[in-house]
Amino acid sequence: MSKIFPEKVSLYIQKTSDVVNKIALYISASLAFVMFAITVYGAFMRYVIGSPRPWPMPVARILMIWVSILGITVAFKEHQHVAVDSLRERVPVKVKKLLYILIYLLIALFAVVLVWKGWEVFLVSRQLYMITARLRLPYQVSIISLPISGVIHLIHILAIFTLMKEDFDKIEVSQDQLGAIEISGEGGD
Numbered sequence: 001m002s003k004i005f006p007e008k009v010s011l012y013i014q015k016t017s018d019v020v021n022k023i024a025l026y027i028s029a030s031l032a033f034v035m036f037a038i039t040v041y042g043a044f045m046r047y048v049i050g051s052p053r054p055w056p057m058p059v060a061r062i063l064m065i066w067v068s069i070l071g072i073t074v075a076f077k078e079h080q081h082v083a084v085d086s087l088r089e090r091v092p093v094k095v096k097k098l099l100y101i102l103i104y105l106l107i108a109l110f111a112v113v114l115v116w117k118g119w120e121v122f123l124v125s126r127q128l129y130m131i132t133a134r135l136r137l138p139y140q141v142s143i144i145s146l147p148i149s150g151v152i153h154l155i156h157i158l159a160i161f162t163l164m165k166e167d168f169d170k171i172e173v174s175q176d177q178l179g180a181i182e183i184s185g186e187g188g189d
Contacts, residue, residue, distance in 0.1 A: 010162035017159030020152055028070035028175040035063035044161035055135045062142050069145040073152040076107075077159075100164075104157055118146030 005013065042056025075081055091099065121143050128139035 003162055004164060013155075013158050013162050017077065017155050020155050021074060024070045024152060025074045028074060030069050031063045031070070032067045035060050035067060040065070053179045058135055058137060062137065064085030065142045066145050067108040069149045070152075073149055074154065076153060077156045104160055108154060108157045111157065114153070116148060116150075118143065122147060 039060050040058045040059070042053060045056070046052040072081075083093075122140055125139040143175055
């Protein structure tokens, strides 16, 4: 499976990443539904009943932060993150492998900074509140999403590194297929 980790460790990391991803997906989807319901309730109370409530918009904003942050981790796990495929497809296999490692190491560094600095801000923000007319929500409610996101990213990156050999094999196969298409004259020029 992986030359980086023993097979049992690789399987454990993969399963952990899969479970964490499912949890993040379910929480994100649930929060998106709650955010939608709160927003509809707020609009109904404001525009239909004529009695606006002070809490729906601030709560919806916090839920939007959580939905976005958790959604990013789910997209990352599913390899749906932003990538520059055109550049990656034009370089030799060895450069692709180097880019693969470098990109994920940079993402890991970013995740470590999210955990580290996010936790620092979380600790410092104990006395900060998001002030609305009648609602005092602790700032920490939204800030804690950053270190949690960083930890989830790190779990997913470990899982990606356990599959690195298989990914490298796919890179070589795709390069071989691209070469076969160019040799046979099927390239779309």
